[in-house]
Amino acid sequence: MKTFLGAAMVSLFSLTAFAQNEISYTVSFPNAIHHEAEISMYIPNVPAGTLKVRMSRSSPGRYATHEFGKNVYHLKAFDGTGKPLTVNQSAGDVYEIPGHGNSVKITYTLFGNWIDGTYAGFDETHAHMNIPATFAFPLGMDNRARTVKFNYAGNQNWKVATQLKPQADGSYFAPNLQYFMDSPIEIADYKTASWQVKNTDGKMQTIHLVSHANDDQQTIDNYTTMLKKMVDEHLAVWGEFPTYDYGHYYFLHDVYPDNAGDGMEHRNSTSIVQRTPKIAGYESNLLGTFSHEYFHSWNVERLRPKTLEPFNFEHANMSNELWLAEGFTQYYGNLLLTRAGLKTEDNAIQTFNGLVNAVLLSPGALNFSPIEASRYAVFADAGVAIDQTNKANIFTSYYTYGAATALALDLRLRAEFKLTLDDYMRALWKAYGKPEIAYTVPDLEKTLASLTKDQSFAASFFKKYIYGTEKNDYAKLLLNAGLVLRKASPGKAFTGFGRLTVQNGRVILPQTLIGTPAYQAGLDVDDVLLTIDGTAIKDLETVNAVTDAHQPGDVLNITYLYRGVEKSTKLTLAENPALELISIEKTGGTLTAAMQNFKTSWLGTQVKSKTTN
Incomplete structure (x- = not known):
């Protein structure tokens, strides 16, 4: 009894000390109609010396920097008695x-009018908060717990939805800064539906759809039925659910045509912002974001690259592994909707066709590796720049590049080892995801070698296709499933002009891509086409007509304006490089039983075969 009481006293003391160090926020919305929130932060037990408070410059789920401090103003500080304190703004954020004394209260006004997964937005219909865009934080106190309360008395129908833990006093709790910053909040008159799932350990967890949308409850319920099918296919890949903190997972869904649009994963929730009038009538189009973001509750949130640990809120983490973290997620996001019967097989084939075209034809993939593409994320991932870049020639999205890599690895594992990419993901989950051990690229290679029992295969795959720029033989691999990869327009002339724009009868070039006839001819962005082969160019139809009248190898005389000066060049037409992916039957070939079985095991539902194991 003495020992028990002693332990209880120690525990009580620890909880008391924990509470005494807790940083607390209060948020109110007196001027929501003009997109403002009023925020206060109370910091107890402030250490001696200068207290530094800042806004974040990065956000979980994003890989570039964002200047959240630009929307903060009227920031003031007070001591425990309410006396104003001197505040020096040493940087923009x-x-x-x-x-200061033992405690400090910070107050400020925050403007927010951008509804996506990265920023914050306030109006009379809701308060949509990504935490790094909303809350300032003191430096050096990352391990302290946080609580936040909301005052929205004038909006009687509003309710709070968040992965933060609700407290008896109406506040919401996070154990530390990292968890707090990873916990988006939606306050609105939303509709919701939920269902329970049982994990392999027998414990029940609840998944919630929280939708701020112009839809009735029946639409929300019907959409939830679709999400259940999707979730079942995700579970079939991984073999078990993650253990969601506090037993809940939330889809925070905001739907309105003027939204910015986005999907942003978090540990036990995802913020999905979509730009349609409502859910009803658009269900199928909206599912892709749900599937991608939900896959992240395994891949990225728990199966996590070491380069993202810990997440740095002062500048962007540079990661080598986004080709797997985001790219493999992109691959599965679409594949699992097909397996669930929510997308057609033709939809899947069209998606794979886009991936193969991008990885085989884009300069960014031809000249840069998936790791290099991942590292460019600090500039590419919703990063803002006003100057032009050479991005089209040096970068292929790690989403696309990684998804194409996943496609190749999946097909090779099936053809060469009688394994699947599902097996690889489960092996990674067991080794690194479930125990939450951050991984490196060598760890990924090691796991592939262990799974296949073929060290040379794993070493070769990573050397050629992850560290290097070589490409898999997609035509050969896809033929195993009865899919033929071939030229989409054989014999058709190709200029490489790209997406031309027409302004007041002037046909203007975009940035031209390395290796295209236009690039080789010295044409570049903002050049204005005047004549092609002696024909005056005033519209896109004329460009197409002149091109179609020629064959690959023909040389065209072109005149154009460069910074207002007329110039001329010669352009040698090439054959259109675009590829198409079609079923073998459409080529006049025969779909063999082996091909059909391969395709069915790949694109067909895995729920029965996996969940009964």
Whole structure:
């Protein structure tokens, strides 16, 4: 009894000390109609010396920097008695309070009018908050717990939805800064539906659809039925659910045509912002984001690259592994909707066709590796720049590049080892995801070698296709499933002009791509086409007509304006390189039983075969 009481006293002391160090926020919306929120932060037990408070410059789920501090103003500080304190703004998003007592209260106004997964938005219909865009935080206190309360008395129908833990006093709790920053919040008159899932350990968890949309409850319920099918296919890949903190997972769904649009994964929730009038009538189009983001609750949130640990809120983490973290997720996001019967097989084939075209034809993939594409994310992932870049020639999205790599690995594992990419993902989950051990690229190679029992295969695959720029033989691999990869327009002339724009009768070039006839001819962005082969160019129809009248290998005389000066060049037409992926039957060939079985095991539902194991 003495020992028990002693332990209880120690536990009580620890909880008391924990509470005494807790950083608490209060948020109110007196001017929501003009997109403002009023935020206060109370910091107890402030250490001696200058207190530094800052806004984040990065956000979980994003890989570039964002200047969240630009929307903060009227920031003030007070001591425990309410006396104003001196605040020095040492950087755009950093504030220093040199003299203070034991406790400090910070207040500020935040403007937010951008509804997506990265920023914050306030109006009379809702408060949509990504935490790094909303809450300032003190430096050096990352391990302290956080609580937040919301005052929205004038909006009687509003309700709070978040993965933060609800408290008896109406506040919401996070154990530390990392968890707090990873917990988006939606406050609105939303509709919701939920269902329970049983994990392999027998414990029940609840998945919630929370939709702020112009739809009735029946639409939400019907959409939830579709999401259940999707979730079942995700479970079939991994073999078990993650253990969601507090037993809940939330789809925070915001639907309105003027939204910015986005999908942003978090540990026990995802923020999905979509730009349609409502859910009803658009269900199938909206599912892709749900599937991608839900896959992240395994891949990225728990199966996590070491380069993202810990997440840095002062600048972007540079990661080598986004080709797997985002790219493999992109591959599965679409594949699992097909397996669930929510997308057709033709939809899947069309998606694979886009992946193969991108990885085989884009300069970014031809000249840069998946790792290099991942590292460029610090500039590419919703990063903002006003100057032109050479992005089209040096970068292929790690989403696309990684998804194409996943496609090749899946097909090779099936053809060469009688394994699947599902097996590989489960092996990674067992080794690194479930125990939450951050991985490196060598760890990924090691797991592939262990799974296949073929060290040379794993070493070769990573050397050629992950560290290097070689490409898999997609035509050979896809033929195993009765899919033929071939030229989409054989013998058709190709200029490489890209997506031309027409302004007041002037046909203007975009940035031209390395290796195309237009690039080789010295044509570049903002050049204005004047004549092709002696024909005056005033519209896109004329460009197409002149091109179609020629064959690959023909040389065209072109005149154009470069910075207002007329110039001329010669362009040698090439054959259109675009590829198409079609079923073998459409080519006049025969779909063999082996091909059909291969395709069915790949694109067909896995729920029965996996969940009964």
